[in-house]
Amino acid sequence: MPDGRVDALSREVAAACRDWGFFVVLGHGIPDATVTRVAEASRAFFGQPAERKAAVRRTDDAPLIGYHEAEYTIKDVRDWKEVYDVHPRCPPPGETLRGDLVLENKWPQDLPGFRQMANKPYYSLEDFFLRLKKCMSCHALEEYGKEMEILAFKLLGLLARSLSLRPDRLHGFFKDQTTIMRLNYYPPCPNPGLALGHSAHRDGSAFTIIYQDDVGGFDIRRRTDGQWLRVKPIQGSFIVVIGEIIQVWSNGKYKSLEHRASLNAEKERFSIPFFFNPASSTTIEPLPETVRNEDPPRYSSYNWGEYYGSRRKGSSTTYAGATIAKA
Ligand SMILES: O=C(O)CCC(=O)C(=O)O
């Protein structure tokens, strides 16, 4: 892309992040088929019997990974949803710890689109063809995760530019990233006015790239007047949500977005957030370039791994939602 176009784009990104805390991307180059395949895999996963989903359930010692059906974004208010979390880099066993965080994926057995848990021998020719067919759509999650990561690094460069930083200024933080990709499933709710799929919250990530299906339910809170507004689904688009880390790095120039997932009386809804998270060891603090004598640090520094772990640890079902400490 010519430099002039990139500059214009980063100015648009700057305005969107400053005024809204999110933007929508189109023309990102991710094939429709990749998105269709991951959406189908998600549908297949949540359509399984409860005991099959429970087999890959989140555990207290690895609270960032696996299936979970009882999230409490706000204490004592249960979200109307089921989730399945994976680390998109699929590290080999033994490399699944990032600091204190366990990122070893829990793959369901024999489900199209998901990695197979074990290599089994072929029992017959029919078995071979059956599994070959399944594999046509196998690795849908990994394929989608790879595309997301490429997009995430492009966006990271653009966000850095938009903050008048070197385009690769933030890349190093993501070398041993702790990114999580989440499949969200919101069943229909008989009384959508009385519950939420995901209560109002801010993401702890640097930023989050969200796919949503065509049902609609992603709401953002407009800062100027506190109004909740729905972000209409646009075929082929992704929503990019500013998280708390960018808020701190930019020393408050960009604020994390308050958002929620609303429900639908008739229709189920699916979404896939890609929480772009840095290495566990990262100290999150206002970048020196964003701090001036007349604009001193607004936030205290914190360790990402400790913070991320504590958001889920203790009880694997509750976390109070994020609050970054004011300096
Ligand atoms: O489902 C959605 O549209 C949003 C989900 C979300 O905000 C989250 O999982 O953090």
Ligand SMILES: [Fe+2]
């Ligand atoms: Fe979120």
